[in-house]
Amino acid sequence: MQLDSSAFPVVKIEIDAPTGQCPQDGFMVFEQLLTREQPFVLLHEKGMDEEAHEHSHEERKQASLWMKKHKAALRAYVKGMIQVEPSAAKRLALKPFVAMFGKAWGYPLLLVESKERALALARDVLDEQVSDVAHY
Template identity: 70%
Template sequence: MRLDSSAFPVVKIVFDAPNEGGSQDSFVMFEGLLARQQSFVLLYEKTLDELNHAHSYEEREHASHWMKTHRQALRAYVKGMIQVEPCAAKRRALKPFAATFGNAWGYPLLMVASNDQAWALARDVLDEQVSDVTYF
């Protein structure tokens, strides 16, 4: 996983890009984003079917520990993660996972049908025009 902050405050998540440092390097990048002390959203533009990465037990354990360590900053600065999924049935099926995700990471998982909707929602979330919204 790589985080592309070139469009900050919208930060793209790129899973198919090589990452020389592995997941450890991704968390260092994430810490750098949190260190800015500015609100941002995470955006994953590929559909669920295009996500072909399974996390190992060690990766999940490291992520869990990292998340707990950075919980306060995550809640303060990450306004949401937006996932593009064109299939309405898949978006509905992920609704329970979205609630679990939000409780675990401290920011909501928002699902939309298209890249255009994702960018519009990102602008709305960052403009604080949307509060506690879940698009399905």
Template identity: 75%
Template sequence: MRLDSSTFPVVKIVFDAPNEGGPDDTFVIFESLLARQQPFLLLHEKAVDENNHEHSHEERKQASIWMKKNKPALRAFVKGMIQVEPSAAKRLALKPFTITFSKAWGYPLLVVGSREQAWALARDVLDERVCDVAQF
């Protein structure tokens, strides 16, 4: 997983792109984003690929420990994660998972059908102009 904060307060998240430093590096980057103490949201623009999201038990355990340690900052500063999923059937299938995700991470998972909808929702969630047309 890789985090790209070049469009902060919208932070792009890419699940199938490894960080050079591995999972620990991702947590360090995430902590640096939280340390800004500014609202932001995560944006995953690539459609869900169920086969690509297998995490080992150790990775899940590490993520769980990290989440618990950072829960107050996550709730305070991460306004949500927007997932682009073009398939209406997959968006519908994700609905029950959004509740579990929100409880675990402390911020909502918002699922939309297109990149354009994602950026429009990002503007609404952050209640400011987070991107200009050039970023599309």
């Protein structure tokens, strides 16, 4: 996993780490984002077929342990992961996965057809967060 927070609070994510990068490096960067204690969204621009890497049992185990350890922070600060998927058929086919994703990670997976729609949705999700805080 590779994270680019240069446009924070929109954080670009690539699920599969480039060759030579340790998977734990991505989780360390993710932890640093959580320690900021500020709401953000993840933006995944590659279609689901473009990163069809099958994670090993060990990778899935490490991710699960990391999620459990950071469950409260994930729910508090990650307002969603926005997945760009141009294919309407693929977006529809991903509906069951979307439900499982939200339960596992503690934040929603939101599917959109384009990068432009993803950025607009990111603004909406983050604006909604600011509005919720303003009402208290």
